[in-house]
Amino acid sequence: xxxxxxxxxxxxxxxxxxxxxxxxxxxxxxxxxxxxxxxxxxxxxxxxxxxxxxxxxxxxxxxxxxxxxxxxxxxxxxxxxxxxxxxxxxxxxxxxxxxxxxxxxxxxxxxxxxxxxxxxxxxxxxxxxxxxxxxxxxxxxxxxxxxxxxxxxxxxxxxxxxxxxxxxxxxxxxxxxxxxxxxxxxxxxxxxxxxxxxxxxxxxxxxxxxxxxxxxxxxxxxxxxxxxxxxxxxxxxxxxxxxxxxxxxxxxxxxxxxxxxxxxxx
Amino acid sequence: xxxxxxxxxxxxxxxxxxxxxxxxxxxxxxxxxxxxxxxxxxxxxxxxxxxxxxxxxxxxxxxxxxxxxxxxxxxxxxxxxxxxxxxxxxxxxxxxxxxxxxxxxxxxxxxxxxxxxxxxxxxxxxxxxxxxxxxxxxxxxxxxxxxxxxxxxxxxxxxxxxxxxxxxxxxxxxxxxxxxxxxxxxxxxxxxxxxxxxxxxxxxxxxxxxxxxxxxxxxxxxxxxxxxxxxxxxxxxxxxxxxxxxxxxxxxxxxxxxxxxxxxxxxx
Numbered sequence: 001x002x003x004x005x006x007x008x009x010x011x012x013x014x015x016x017x018x019x020x021x022x023x024x025x026x027x028x029x030x031x032x033x034x035x036x037x038x039x040x041x042x043x044x045x046x047x048x049x050x051x052x053x054x055x056x057x058x059x060x061x062x063x064x065x066x067x068x069x070x071x072x073x074x075x076x077x078x079x080x081x082x083x084x085x086x087x088x089x090x091x092x093x094x095x096x097x098x099x100x101x102x103x104x105x106x107x108x109x110x111x112x113x114x115x116x117x118x119x120x121x122x123x124x125x126x127x128x129x130x131x132x133x134x135x136x137x138x139x140x141x142x143x144x145x146x147x148x149x150x151x152x153x154x155x156x157x158x159x160x161x162x163x164x165x166x167x168x169x170x171x172x173x174x175x176x177x178x179x180x181x182x183x184x185x186x187x188x189x190x191x192x193x194x195x196x197x198x199x200x201x202x203x204x205x206x207x208x209x210x211x212x213x214x215x216x217x218x219x220x221x222x223x224x225x226x227x228x229x230x231x232x233x234x235x236x237x238x239x240x241x242x243x244x245x246x247x248x249x250x251x252x253x254x255x256x257x258x259x260x261x262x263x264x265x266x
Numbered sequence: 267x268x269x270x271x272x273x274x275x276x277x278x279x280x281x282x283x284x285x286x287x288x289x290x291x292x293x294x295x296x297x298x299x300x301x302x303x304x305x306x307x308x309x310x311x312x313x314x315x316x317x318x319x320x321x322x323x324x325x326x327x328x329x330x331x332x333x334x335x336x337x338x339x340x341x342x343x344x345x346x347x348x349x350x351x352x353x354x355x356x357x358x359x360x361x362x363x364x365x366x367x368x369x370x371x372x373x374x375x376x377x378x379x380x381x382x383x384x385x386x387x388x389x390x391x392x393x394x395x396x397x398x399x400x401x402x403x404x405x406x407x408x409x410x411x412x413x414x415x416x417x418x419x420x421x422x423x424x425x426x427x428x429x430x431x432x433x434x435x436x437x438x439x440x441x442x443x444x445x446x447x448x449x450x451x452x453x454x455x456x457x458x459x460x461x462x463x464x465x466x467x468x469x470x471x472x473x474x475x476x477x478x479x480x481x482x483x484x485x486x487x488x489x490x491x492x493x494x495x496x497x498x499x500x501x502x503x504x505x506x507x508x509x510x511x512x513x514x515x516x517x518x519x520x521x522x523x524x525x526x527x528x529x530x531x532x533x534x
């Protein structure tokens with residue numbers, strides 16, 4: 001226990017506390033960095049971008065992930081292992097590799113543009129990266145496994161007796177799904193959405209590589225402050241706000257959904 | 267009917283998930299001077315480039331070194347913490363668990379900035395130490411979760427038997443508990459290794475020309491000009507992930523024959 005506490009205090013808690021020091025007390029105790037944040041519309045736009053992006057990524061991954069997780073519960077163990085591998089291999093493949101692959105796929109001379117032109121759907125290549133479409137596709141790809149895994153872990157524990165009971169009482173399959181399976185899978189939906197939303201809100205790599213100047217997110221703004229503008233105070237203030245938002249949301253989600261099992265299952 | 271629709275939809279989603287891997291690997295074998303899919307001619311030129319170029323090989327070796335140190339440190343620290351958290355009955359246990367698992371939800375960029383401030387003051391920016399210390403924080407929660415879940419299904423009577431035969435607490439731990447947990451511990455170490463090996467954000471902020479990891483090298487490459495050698499590097503990384511994932515899965519099966527692997531990683 002002790003080694004972990006020592007390591008985490010020195011290399012985790014202490015560095016995070018530096019954010020407080022830099023944002024509130026440098027150069028002198030004041031709220032100047034926070035006032036600067038609220039005064040500049042560009043920063044508020046970045047907040048709005050981040051929230052919009054996170055919500056749309058969460059909804060998209062849910063819509064795409066639910067059928068996969070549901071299908072897994074209906075498969076033989078062997079087929080299920082294959083599907084699970086299709087989810088886990090991309091999940092454990094470097095995010096940078098996956099994002100780079102999307103840059104290749106969606107670029108001006110990429111595969112997708114080639115196909116669109118060849119099919120005659122467009123006459124010249126369309127812009128698919130460095131804009132909202134690119135970020136959306138890349139983020140959904142990176143975070144989809146994070147939705148599928150908790151969904152599946154809840155669905156697989158749904159007692160088939162409930163479904164049999166509904167069927168034997170005469171409910172047609174769509175009714176069984178809508179009134180029995182779907183409500184029982186709600187904890188998985190909650191856990192998956194919470195995980196995906198919390199991950200997207202602080203996401204850096206994919207928006208930075210696939211987004212354009214109009215898709216600047218809080219994470220990209222932090223990078224800009226620290227590495228390019230050398231405004232450490234403002235960077236620290238942004239980072240601290242992001243940390244507070246994520247922590248508060250996590251605690252709320254945990255209260256509402258009991259995310260405990262998600263720690264382990266996801 | 268609805269079953270066919272379900273399979274079709276799920277099939278399309280799975281194809282979407284695999285698409286990047288399916289594109290990158292063939293592209294890396296292209297004989298053309300630029301990136302091309304499907305490749306018209308096959309060659310190993312990008313792999314040759316990768317393995318002879320110091321600009322790529324040195325970051326690869328550094329990443330392996332950092333990942334090995336991270337795996338060692340986080341496995342030791344995380345295993346001990348997991349034992350304490352699962353076995354311990356003390357005040358503040360839940361808070362401590364939250365604290366040790368929280369790097370899973372704290373955005374890596376936030377942690378990276380904090381580390382940047384600290385390591386800048388300690389003059390540790392652009393050193394391997396900054397990398398493996400910070401990577402260990404991100405990897406330890408995984409170890410705590412994997413080893414912790416193995417401990418929860420652990421048959422305590424084995425330990426009690428050792429104790430009743432006169433073994434001290436530490437002896438029972440070392441000779442009974444740890445050997446039984448070995449598959450889980452090794453699998454946790456594999457995931458910790460992979461987490462560090464693929465970590466981008468911390469390397470971008472804390473690395474530099476002297477501590478250039480493979481992800482940082484790739485990041486710089488992708489941001490400026492794209493050298494097709496990166497397709498070979500990406501393919502090697504994909505292969506490494508599959509190998510490590512398979513090893514970890516086999517170890518987990520050895521540990522708990524019924525469990526399904528769905529271990530979460532940091533997704534940043």
